[in-house]
Amino acid sequence: MNLNLRKAILSNVSGNTAEELEDTIVDAIQSGEEKMLPGLGVFFEVFWKSAEETERKELLQALEKSLNEQVN
Template sequence: MNLNLRNAVISNVSGNTQAQLEDTIVDAIQSGEEKMLPGLGVLFEVIWQNADRKDKQEMLETLENGLKK
C-alpha cells in the first residue's frame, strides 16, 4: 500500500513547475490536515534522495534548529 501512495503522490506532481510544487506544499501545511502528512513525506523522500551530502547536512541543521523553538 505504501508503494501505491508513493506512486500516486509522485504521479500527481510529476511535471509540475516549482511554483505549483510550492503551492502544493504550502497548501498541505496550511490545511493542517493529518491526511496530507504522508504526501509531504513522499515529497521529502524525493528531496532527500536527490540531495548531495552538503544539502542533506543543511536540511538536518534546519530541522534541528526548527525543533529547538
C-alpha cells in the same frame, strides 16, 4: 486492492513547476490535515534520495533549529 501511495503522489505532481509544488506544500501545511502528511513525506523522501551530503547536512541543521524553536 494494491495501492501504491508513493506512486500515486508522484504521479499527481509529476511535471509540476516549482511554483505549483510550493503551492501544494503551503496548502498541505496550512490545511493542517493529517491526510496531507504522506504527500509531504514523499516530497521529503525524493529530496533526500537525490540530495548531496552538504544539502542533507544543511537540511538537518535547519530542521534541528526549527524543531528546537518549536519546543521553546
